Amino acid sequence: MADIIEKLGKLDRRIIFVLIALAVIIPISFDLILPNPVGAEPSRDLYDYVDALPEGSNVLVSFDYDPSTMPELQPMAEALVLHLFMKNVNIVGMALWPQGASLGQDAMSSMADSLGKAQYEDWCNLGYKTGGQIMIVRLGSSISAVFPTDMDNVPWSEIPMLRNITALESFSLIISLSAGDPGIIAWVMMAGDRFGVPIGCGCTAVSAPTLYTYLQTNQMVGMLGGLKGAADYETLVGIKGGQAVRGMAPQSVAHLVIILFIIIGNVAYFSQRKKGGAR
Amino acid sequence: MRLIIPLAITFTAGMIMILNFFVPHQPFRFLGENLQEWYLIVASGAIFLGAMNLMHVHFRKIKLKLKNWKYSPVTIIGFLVMLVLGLIYGVTEGRPFNYLFMNMVAPMGATMFSLLAFFVASAAFRAFRASNWRATLLLTSAFLVMLGQVPIGAMIWDKIPLIKVWLMSIPNTAGQRAVMIGAAMGVVSTSLRMIFGVERSWLGGTD
Numbered sequence: 001m002a003d004i005i006e007k008l009g010k011l012d013r014r015i016i017f018v019l020i021a022l023a024v025i026i027p028i029s030f031d032l033i034l035p036n037p038v039g040a041e042p043s044r045d046l047y048d049y050v051d052a053l054p055e056g057s058n059v060l061v062s063f064d065y066d067p068s069t070m071p072e073l074q075p076m077a078e079a080l081v082l083h084l085f086m087k088n089v090n091i092v093g094m095a096l097w098p099q100g101a102s103l104g105q106d107a108m109s110s111m112a113d114s115l116g117k118a119q120y121e122d123w124c125n126l127g128y129k130t131g132g133q134i135m136i137v138r139l140g141s142s143i144s145a146v147f148p149t150d151m152d153n154v155p156w157s158e159i160p161m162l163r164n165i166t167a168l169e170s171f172s173l174i175i176s177l178s179a180g181d182p183g184i185i186a187w188v189m190m191a192g193d194r195f196g197v198p199i200g201c202g203c204t205a206v207s208a209p210t211l212y213t214y215l216q217t218n219q220m221v222g223m224l225g226g227l228k229g230a231a232d233y234e235t236l237v238g239i240k241g242g243q244a245v246r247g248m249a250p251q252s253v254a255h256l257v258i259i260l261f262i263i264i265g266n267v268a269y270f271s272q273r274k275k276g277g278a279r
Numbered sequence: 280m281r282l283i284i285p286l287a288i289t290f291t292a293g294m295i296m297i298l299n300f301f302v303p304h305q306p307f308r309f310l311g312e313n314l315q316e317w318y319l320i321v322a323s324g325a326i327f328l329g330a331m332n333l334m335h336v337h338f339r340k341i342k343l344k345l346k347n348w349k350y351s352p353v354t355i356i357g358f359l360v361m362l363v364l365g366l367i368y369g370v371t372e373g374r375p376f377n378y379l380f381m382n383m384v385a386p387m388g389a390t391m392f393s394l395l396a397f398f399v400a401s402a403a404f405r406a407f408r409a410s411n412w413r414a415t416l417l418l419t420s421a422f423l424v425m426l427g428q429v430p431i432g433a434m435i436w437d438k439i440p441l442i443k444v445w446l447m448s449i450p451n452t453a454g455q456r457a458v459m460i461g462a463a464m465g466v467v468s469t470s471l472r473m474i475f476g477v478e479r480s481w482l483g484g485t486d
Contacts, residue, residue, distance in 0.1 A: 011404070013404075013405075017401070021397075034434070037430070041444060068389060069392060070389050071392075099380070102377060103385070109372060129319065130319065131322050135319055137315055138319065151370070209447060210455050255425045258400045258404075259422055259425060261400060264404070265403075265405065265407065266409050269410075
């Protein structure tokens with residue numbers, strides 16, 4: 001028995017890699033979907049806030065991520081955009097990350113097509129601008145000074161839905177889908193604290209712990225953390241078999257496998273320590 | 280003069296931005312907005328500098344046949360193909376640039392990041408030990424958060440998601456806030472030291 005435990009403690013990492021791969025591949029292959037109950041989580045707070053927005057409100061969605069974090073953030077973007085469109089809210093998209101502009105365009109245009117929403121009437125994409133925090137401060141006094149045209153070079157003055165929008169204060173809500181810096185912290189500090197615009201957020205699971213501080217102080221109205229946050233939003237909006245909800249089964253199994261490995265590692269550690277071999 | 284001019288520019292720009300924040304009226308508002316636009320222009324220029332530097336580094340790597348130089352032509356070709364397609368056809372939906380971005384760049388980027396899961400699992404197996412009571416506390420919290428972050432946690436015990444939210448909202452927030460306040464005070468003190476010329480290492484010298 002002691003030998004088996006010792007061998008397990010020295011498990012080749014390639015075996016770990018194979019088991020993690022299987023933990024993800026098998027649930028995906030069998031299209032396993034787990035029920036995803038949504039409790040009193042920050043994702044529900046964001047949903048409730050968006051759901052209470054009056055028709056015709058303007059919401060700024062900033063796509064502050066790139067393809068590396070797309071598996072977590074793109075399902076969030078799609079579910080959020082769908083909800084905003086269902087509420088007949090106007091969406092102005094933009095990005096603090098260069099590649100976020102294209103990913104945002106993809107999310108908005110696919111959801112707009114499915115609901116018959118028109119570009120420049122119901123939504124538009126201003127694209128990417130560099131500058132992070134400083135750019136956000138400038139948006140606080142004039143958005144058209146920073147974005148004289150949209151992503152497709154259509155002048156600001158020729159976009160009907162932007163007629164009533166001048167600065168950040170024109171928005172009822174700003175949502176940053178953020179994978180790091182510049183991202184949600186810049187929006188909270190500059191747009192939220194300085195100009196008083198409510199801020200919501202979607203972020204990767206690894207950055208969520210840092211952002212809980214802003215929820216407690218009401219500097220953010222809600223937050224979608226990681227794929228679970230995206231799955232919660234899909235469930236709340238009523239998307240059947242959404243990307244994130246389908247991703248919950250492989251993630252559940254992978255988490256269980258990691259926990260199992262940690263337990264095995266600790267059993268081996270204590271067994272060795274008993275023998276006086278471990279530090 | 281080589282010392283005084285940069286210090287004078289830093290002091291003036293820093294003071295304008297501070298005054299613009301606390302006194303958002305003319306003339307500080309006008310000056311502040313202009314400085315913000317200058318910053319955006321300079322930051323945009325840095326993108327060209329970055330692109331030129333990327334080319335320089337990789338051409339040099341190929342020329343001197345440095346370690347892993349065989350990957351450099353892939354970087355250069357990829358960069359130039361995207362640049363040329365973007366300049367000729369634009370970057371909007373349905374154009375070649377967007378097609379390549381959505382079908383090559385996006386899946387490759389996502390794949391690279393997803394590989395982290397394998398290394399996290401391996402590292403957790405080797406390093407996550409309940410060697411003392413603090414490590415045990417961390418380990419237990421990690422288990423609860425990992426289970427609370429997926430639906431299977433609620434299937435095992437319906438209180439696990441609530442415990443996860445409590446862990447994240449109370450003990451985690453306390454620690455995070457301490458770190459953030461400390462970092463923010465550091466940023467404020469360093470900024471003031473730079474504005475008033477006490478901190479000069481950014482000028483390139485040692486004093």
